[in-house]
Amino acid sequence: MTAPQADLIVDRPLVTDGAALWRIAKNSGSLDLNSSYSYLLWCRDFAGTSAVARGAAGEPVGFVTGYIRPDRPDTLLVWQVAVDAAERGRGIAARLLDGLTARVAAEQPVTAVETTITPGNTASERLFASYADRHGAAVERSVLFEAGEFPDGPHHPEVLYRIGPLTPTSH
Template sequence: MTAAHAEPQAGFLEMPEGLRIDRPEAADGAALWRIARDSRTLDLNSSYSYLLWCRDFAGTSAVARDAEGTPVGFVTGYVRPEHPGTLLVWQVAVDSAYRGRGLAAALLDGLTARVAAERGTTGVETTITPGNTASERLFTSFARRHGAGVEREVLFPAERFPDGGHDPEVLYRIGPLAF
């Protein structure tokens, strides 16, 4: 990692000591895949997709690194092509050894502040399956910290998933954000 890749720390929540926010690099893809797999709550994408995500969407994603530079958490996202003021947050995951320290919230704050400054985004969207209380808390507390409203609606009902057994995905629209 070069100095050009370093990111400022989150402006709203402090990063836990010894950790820093950075943009992911393609070399981080395997670590992000492992963190997602080990979360046991996220839909696990192919390892190839995490490599591509770190290459093609690094500007709208963030990784938390420990003192040695190893990824210990991440947020992946993209700016919606049809709604360039909206950052869609795809996945948030933290290594089990680092959970319970506010890392997910600090990553989310840091990423959204960076993307707002660089691209002018004013809103966040994400989808959450019913019963995922950790994600519900993460995003509703994010909205409160940023003085934003939250709208919810089912984006994809369960019957839209071709592989069956998938819960519906509820769209959370958060905004406008106050930075």
Template sequence: MTVAQADLSAKFLEMPEGLRIDRPEVADGAALWRIAKDSRTLDLNSSYSYLLWCRDFAGTTAVARDADGRPVGFVTGYVRPERPRTLLVWQVAVDAAHRGKGLAARLLDGLTARVAAERGLSAVETTITPGNTASERLFTSYARRHGAAVEREVLFGTAQFPDGPHDPEVLYRIGPFSA
């Protein structure tokens, strides 16, 4: 991430009143599970997985907290083992009461700025099912803000999912970012 991109992230990170971005704690797992469940768009993982995520991937996950410290949104991600400067964003969700305020974009910018500062970052990846307009807009606007290209390709086709009908998952690769 360049200095200009870091400056842009810092400017965009201004949070709505009373909200702040933080690393998750294990105790946040239940709230993240609830927010994901209430989103009605995400593939809901087990509650156990959200607890593990908050423990094992806290460094590559961001939580938005309200004035009382309760999670109201999150971005989960991990660094790809074979591409240690690539952050794969797993899920993004915001509590219904806080949607429409740009919180998902602020969380994404905050997380990627932190990962870039701590580990270096050359690309961000995510998968989006066709028709998920909100996610498409979130990640294409992220790429525009950071002056990065977006490449798309089907990562997992419908037939690869063993548990019934599932839309394909399209890989969005955003980058490269300047060092």
């Protein structure tokens, strides 16, 4: 893995980033693609719990979307993480995840991060395992949604990864 670019900036997404986030997700080859409209809304309504990595010209080259769970206000759920194919292998996803959790934790108490990963998505499994290692947190895994629960055809199960407890110094 090569070092991340020195001029890479991790920032809150803007509505104008929505199209680029949709394109990065579409080209990822592994994410469930949401509507372009949803990425615009995400950049508007969940910018505080999401992050974008900007390249030298300010263009988005990666993103992480998330939200605080309404029934667990100490838990940040990470919805999607994606990095443009040309920028992969530079630690951008880890930098996005670390930057986002540090920013959110500075604004409210966050003691856990959750995400779902389909079996076989080794890149995501490694990303979240290394995040847990860096932050000295345990990882609990359980099936959140079985394959048969998805109404729109064949889908792999979604395994919930719960990482925590996070301490204020581990963000």
